[in-house]
Amino acid sequence: MAVKDYYKVLGAALKDAAGAIKKKYRALAKKHHPDANNGDKKSEDIFKKISEAYEVLSDDKKRKAYDRERVSAKSRQSYSQGRPGYSSGSGSGSGAEGKYGPYDHSRNGPRQDWRQRDPFSKTNFTEDEPPDPNMPMRGFDLQFLLDIPLVTVALGGKIDYAYEKLVPCPACEGEGIDGEGACAECKGKRQVIQPVSIEVDIPPGLVDNYTYRVKDQGGEGRNGGPPGDLLLKINPLPHPTMKRVKNDIYAQVNISRKLADEGGPLQVQTLDSLETIEVEDGTLTGEEHRLAGKGGCFPWDKKRGDFIVKFFILED
Numbered sequence: 131m132a133v134k135d136y137y138k139v140l141g142a143a144l145k146d147a148a149g150a151i152k153k154k155y156r157a158l159a160k161k162h163h164p165d166a167n168n169g170d171k172k173s174e175d176i177f178k179k180i181s182e183a184y185e186v187l188s189d190d191k192k193r194k195a196y197d198r199e200r201v202s203a204k205s206r207q208s209y210s211q212g213r214p215g216y217s218s219g220s221g222s223g224s225g226a227e228g229k230y231g232p233y234d235h236s237r238n239g240p241r242q243d244w245r246q247r248d249p250f251s252k253t254n255f256t257e258d259e260p261p262d263p264n265m266p267m268r269g270f271d272l273q274f275l276l277d278i279p280l281v282t283v284a285l286g287g288k289i290d291y292a293y294e295k296l297v298p299c300p301a302c303e304g305e306g307i308d309g310e311g312a313c314a315e316c317k318g319k320r321q322v323i324q325p326v327s328i329e330v331d332i333p334p335g336l337v338d339n340y341t342y343r344v345k346d347q348g349g350e351g352r353n354g355g356p357p358g359d360l361l362l363k364i365n366p367l368p369h370p371t372m373k374r375v376k377n378d379i380y381a382q383v384n385i386s387r388k389l390a391d392e393g394g395p396l397q398v399q400t401l402d403s404l405e406t407i408e409v410e411d412g413t414l415t416g417e418e419h420r421l422a423g424k425g426g427c428f429p430w431d432k433k434r435g436d437f438i439v440k441f442f443i444l445e446d
């Protein structure tokens with residue numbers, strides 16, 4: 131079983147001090163952060179690998195343990211390679227040729243969901259030893275669909291969000307036992323459901339189906355491990371009169387036959403303001419009036435698209 135090469139993932143050297151590793155991690159994390167790449171799947175994968183590597187290498191204790199595992203795995207491997215036909219019993223056999231393949235999914239397998247994978251688990255290092263139940267484990271990421279009004283999707287803003295997550299049972303402190311029998315509070319399940327309500331800061335101009343990550347609001351870590359994240363898939367709610375097309379907002383505005391024929395001023399409600407526009411005489415249904423810079427925000431930006439009024443003439 132090859133050990134993932136966390137050093138290679140971060141472009142770091144074995145002798146690098148904590149500060150140098152942190153620097154390399156930060157540069158990579160900044161480049162590949164899903165938020166900076168519009169949730170691009172490839173960036174997200176890379177980001178996960180960087181984070182996993184850094185979680186181990188940034189912790190002195192974990193790094194030392196990892197270094198030891200790395201060395202012993204290497205010696206096991208060269209031993210097995212030196213004897214044709216001999217298997218170390220790792221069960222792989224797909225041949226890593228002595229390389230540590232951090233991106234090699236053939237052994238960890240893509241079927242293994244990254245959310246379930248625990249960067250601290252010993253099973254990542256070797257299959258010879260059973261996983262230590264006392265190892266710190268990162269909590270699971272939680273995924274939910276988040277309904278957001280069009281105005282908030284277009285301009286950003288704060289949304290109150292309530293959800294539930296499993297936390298260690300407070301009555302038995304996650305032991306599952308109370309004296310002789312099972313804990314009455316959690317019925318021996320060690321965990322209880324806890325309602326959580328948070329305020330989510332929605333950045334402006336989100337694209338449909340974007341998944342927004344709220345750090346550390348997912349499942350609780352175990353044995354002192356860090357919590358998982360909360361992943362909110364953005365679901366823009368339809369608006370009765372406005373439609374968002376990229377950064378522009380199209381709004382149907384009803385006007386009277388008289389105003390359409392004779393023209394005149396008209397108050398229009400945009401996303402966040404009241405504007406007075408001039409309706410031209412002889413206006414027809416379907417004609418447009420464009421208000422520059424009054425539309426939705428560009429993604430992650432304060433710059434705004436246009437607000438386009440589409441007239442609809444109400445016949446008396």
Ligand SMILES: [Zn+2]
Nearest residue numbers: 299302313316
């Ligand atoms: Zn309990």
